[in-house]
Amino acid sequence: MLSVSNISISSGNFQLNSISFEIPDAQCLSLMGPSGSGKTTIMEAICGLRKVHEGEILLDNHDITQLRPCDRNVALVPQDNALFPHLTVHEHLAFGPGLQKWETAQIQQRVEQLATELGILNLLDRKPNMLSGGESKRVALGRALATRPRLLCLDEALTGLDETTHAETLDCIKSSIEREKITTLHITHSQQEAKTLASIKLSIHDLIG
Numbered sequence: 728m729l730s731v732s733n734i735s736i737s738s739g740n741f742q743l744n745s746i747s748f749e750i751p752d753a754q755c756l757s758l759m760g761p762s763g764s765g766k767t768t769i770m771e772a773i774c775g776l777r778k779v780h781e782g783e784i785l786l787d788n789h790d791i792t793q794l795r796p797c798d799r800n801v802a803l804v805p806q807d808n809a810l811f812p813h814l815t816v817h818e819h820l821a822f823g824p825g826l827q828k829w830e831t832a833q834i835q836q837r838v839e840q841l842a843t844e845l846g847i848l849n850l851l852d853r854k855p856n857m858l859s860g861g862e863s864k865r866v867a868l869g870r871a872l873a874t875r876p877r878l879l880c881l882d883e884a885l886t887g888l889d890e891t892t893h894a895e896t897l898d899c900i901k902s903s904i905e906r907e908k909i910t911t912l913h914i915t916h917s918q919q920e921a922k923t924l925a926s927i928k929l930s931i932h933d934l935i936g
C-alpha cells in the first residue's frame with residue numbers, strides 16, 4: 728500500500744502543498760488533470776527524484792520519504808522509456824536484478840519469464856534502435872518490473888503509440904499489473920486508459936482542493 732500524507736513539493740516557482748492520497752495493495756490509481764498541474768511532480772517525489780519538504784510517503788508502512796531512489800522499491804516507466812542505447816533487450820531486463828546482485832540463474836529465469844509474458848522473447852538480442860514503439864514500451868515495462876518492486880509508476884507511458892499498438896500495449900500493461908499484483912500509480916490524459924487500468928480514478932483537483 729502506498730500512503731502519501733500531507734506532502735509539500737516544489738519545482739522552481741511551482742509549489743504543491745498538503746497532497747494526500749492512498750493506493751491499496753495491488754490496486755491501480757489513475758491520476759488525471761490538465762497539463763502543468765503537477766502530476767509528474769507528485770510522481771517524481773514518490774520516486775525520490777524531487778525533494779519533499781513536508782509530510783511523508785509510506786510504502787507498505789515503511790517511510791521512504793527521504794530514501795535514495797534506488798532504495799525505495801519503486802519503479803518508473805517514463806513517457807520516453809529512457810532505454811539504454813548500448814544495451815540489448817536481455818541486458819535491460821537483467822539490469823535491475825544485476826544491480827541487486829541476484830544469482831545468475833535467478834536473473835536468467837526472471838528475464839525468460841518476463842520476456843515470455845511480455846511477448847518479447849524473440850527480441851532479446853536487439854538494441855533499442857531496432858525496436859518499434861510498442862516493443863520499446865514492453866522492454867521499459869519489463870525493466871521496471873524485473874526486481875519485483877512494490878510500486879510501479881507509469882507516467883503517460885502510452886502516449887505516442889498508434890491506435891492498434893496503444894490497445895495491445897494497454898492490454899499488456901493490464902495483464903502485467905494483475906499478474907505481478909503490483910500497486911500502480913498511473914498518470915494519464917486518457918479516460919480510456921484510466922477505465923481499463925484503474926480501480927481508483929483521481930483528478931489532481933481533488934488533491935489540491
Ligand SMILES: Nc1ncnc2c1ncn2[C@@H]1O[C@H](COP(=O)(O)OP(=O)(O)OP(=O)(O)O)[C@@H](O)[C@H]1O
Pocket residue numbers: 738739740741760761762763764765766767768769
Ligand atoms: N525543473 C523545473 N523548474 C521549474 N519549473 C518546473 C520544473 N519542472 C516542472 N516545472 C513546472 O511545474 C509545473 C508542474 O509540472 P508537471 O510536469 O508536474 O505537470 P504535469 O501535470 O505532469 O503536466 P503534463 O500533463 O503536461 O505532463 C509546471 O508549471 C512546470 O512548468
